[in-house]
Amino acid sequence: MWIGSEKTTRIPFQSSFKSRLIVLSSLGLILFASLLLIKQNTNSQSEIKTLENPQRLPQNLPTFSTKFNPSLYHTNGTEVIYQIPNSPKAVLFIAHGCTINAYDFWDKSPNCPHCTGLPEERIFVLQALERNMAVLTISSLGECWTFKREMENVEWIIHNWIQSNKLGDLPKFAIGASSGGYFVSALATKVEFSSICIMIAEGVFEQIDIPKNYPPTLFVHMVKDKIRASAIGSNMAELMEKEIEVKEIRCEEFPPDAGFLAKRVPGLETELTVKLIEVLGEKGFLDQKGYLKKDGRGIKWKEALVEKKLIDEKFELFRHINEELNLAFAYHEYTSLKNDEIFEWFESHMKGN
Template sequence: MWRQSHKPTKLFHRAQRCRPRALALLALFLVASTLLLCGIKGKPSSQYDPPKLKRSRTRTSTQFRPTVEYTNGTDLIWQIPESPKAVLFIAHGCNGRAANFWDRSPGCPYCVGFPEERLIVLHALDRRFAVLSISSSRKCWSLGKEKHVVKWITTWWIERNKLEKLPIMALGASSGGYFVSALAAEMRYKSIVLMIAEGVFDTMGIPEGYPPTLFVHMPKDQRRMRLIERNMEALRRKGVRVKEVRCLEFPLSPNFLSDRILGLNQTMAVKLIRMFSEKGFLDENGYMRKDGRATRWKQALRERGFPLEKYELLNHIQEELNLAYGYHEMTSLQTDDIFDWFESYMN
């Protein structure tokens, strides 16, 4: 949690006096962001119609009530909504784990609820998808024995919860995207989503009956974009239905941070954005000059006297900075596109 001193600082009073002006600037930031987020390929890139970034996207009607288990050498966390209509397996990226997708709760005391991961799960539950997340055995997913482990766990879990009649989907990000692309050759997925990953089609081949595949990626990563384009063409030649969603950079605003990061209040979000601007981490339009991982913002916080060891939200903030830069990060901004894709292949 972010901790503040009991005595308001001069910066706090200044932020309060400037609030009307700050809100006006926030409105401009949000309008600009609607023009630059993402689009589904189906027309030339110059004609993409990006969806608007709405604050309502960060709020859902569903609450987390996960079940945590340990089986077959790994942990799994899952939740089944009332009257589920589909099953969704989610694979994290390198250095991730199942606990990243769920908020801390009595049922999951070690869950961390990263902003983008948790929002993907919340939107899935709102769409009545039963969600299963499994942790990889090592830092990243492997493509050997681990495929059989996850296949066994998924089948066992579905049968135990009497979900056999439901369609099964899968979403994987980065390392998880490679893993899902390989697992889809053996599992009966109705469709899959590969996020910031081109898949491993060059090494495994594309079997008959491979599921429809949606690529969600960030074209600022040009090398990966070229590989995705090549793999999309290879899938098409095999008769596989494919589509892509391109996710672009967007300007940061206090509202964006405080809306998406639980425990980060508006006052602290304003301070963060102001510090990023003063340090030159943002350009004049509010865009990140560098990837969040390459920005020394934590050192800047330390220089301002913030006791970093007391903060539990540093990795949450880091994720949103990476996302705003638009290079290689989990994203929930495209959940409407993702779940529309899944639902179009339910039968």
Template sequence: MRLWATQMKLRKSERNHVVAVASVRSQPTEVIWQTPESPKVVVFIAHGCDCRAANFWDRSTHCPHCVDLPEDRLIVLNALGRRLAVISVSSRGRCWSIEKDVGIAKGILQWWIENHELQKLPVTALGASSGGYFVSALAKEVNFSSVALMISAGVFGSMGVPVGYPPTRFVHMPKGLRAKRLIEKNMAALKKKGVSVKEVRCLEFPLTCTLLTERIPGLDEAVFASVFELFQEKGFIDERGYLKNDGRATRWKQALKEKDPSMEKYEWLDHVEEELNPCVCIQ
């Protein structure tokens, strides 16, 4: 598949990194990348369902449509700090399609690596949720040096373990018993084929008065104080600050809007929601 890219923005940032946004004419999609000086490794990042590549970068003059979701942006910032060149592609649909997206992502990644003369660098990949399943399949087509699957068991049940599969790390929440059992099964299958496998277990953490303001740049402390008070009033958290139910199922947004209708359009609500999402792993 031959690719043509129309570069929309390419500027030097204050930290001497290059931020670029491109669209691929043959397969319309969003591609965002950022490279540090003298990169040592390339990392491909795949988002989860209902997300996109722009979530991983801070909104700025270099990328005005970027979303800067708190945990997503930290992945990129930490990668850049370790001199990893980062590239992310948006799925064509709500979630990743192995049938439709693998060829597109593979072609874009190959084009980008060649265009930036990064062929000598190892290439790794990280995928979250739907992106984790996608990365596990993409690793069959792309010569990754390693892959990290976050909150995802991968698609090994349907595709098996290909010969030469890269070292794999599972980042998951052991309290999700169904996913935990499937991950354990896939880890055993990978090890049986001689693949190096590791896991990172993520446990829940309490909601505190400072947690969100520390992790969401720009979040007003007074606003979060109101949110935290609401969680206590409505009994969404226990006496230790832990959510009683799945953060995605807790109707905190509705309760907040009923308490203060002006909050309906508050720009940081999605950022707060991500921190409450049980799929978020803070270490």
């Protein structure tokens, strides 16, 4: 029968069977080719998705044998929290950013009942202790660091703490983030550090006289902050002109992941992180690729979870989760994701004083 025609023609059975066999075979080949093409497209999309996330995230946290056992004292109007491992090989001073303080680098313990252990800060301290560094944290006198009285204050505290603990023969390092990065860049003209790390800050080099013995300087910054990245490039060029060793580490954004959040925030249940990622998507806080449209400071994720009765208003891990969302957005946040490179930088400058 010819489709579209009223005329009917009888076709011999054998000829009809062969025709049908040919048609079926052709359809089979077409179907196989279509399936193969779909598979190739799926693989290509999978490969592209992998390439879209240039920052390789650690699947697991390092296994820490060291435990937090800090000592705390008050002097000159501020808090000093430190821990000295057995057989220390270096001293590391850490200057926090604005709204952070020394308590945020250490987990709550009998020795430090007010410590809060923010995820990125605590991981950094634990890895420093694992590498046998004596860690010293000091709270700024105000919300952020200042550069007159406070410079003299911290210089005095570092000197006396080193002398009291008989650490004077060890190399000294410093790292500062944001406001702490500006502070460390200036403090390095007063304290003889073997090397320093300035994180998410360009330093205050236009405001200081850079001495010839200024320490080797590592910049760790987030490339999404293009203005700061440009300023860091200019300051690196200036330091190189003075024959000071410099290096930079660039940090990229990544899509937040429930497993990643649960592993990095002690006490945070995986079930809640799964719900959090779902809520971020429902509320339109994520783009089509799963990246945050704004950092944790710019989205009302806590209110969304409270509304769904997943947490209450007194939720204690708000700052901890917020920090990890800031880290995923990668514009301005303390990061421990580059710890290996940072500690390799310090350990490559292990000259004593």
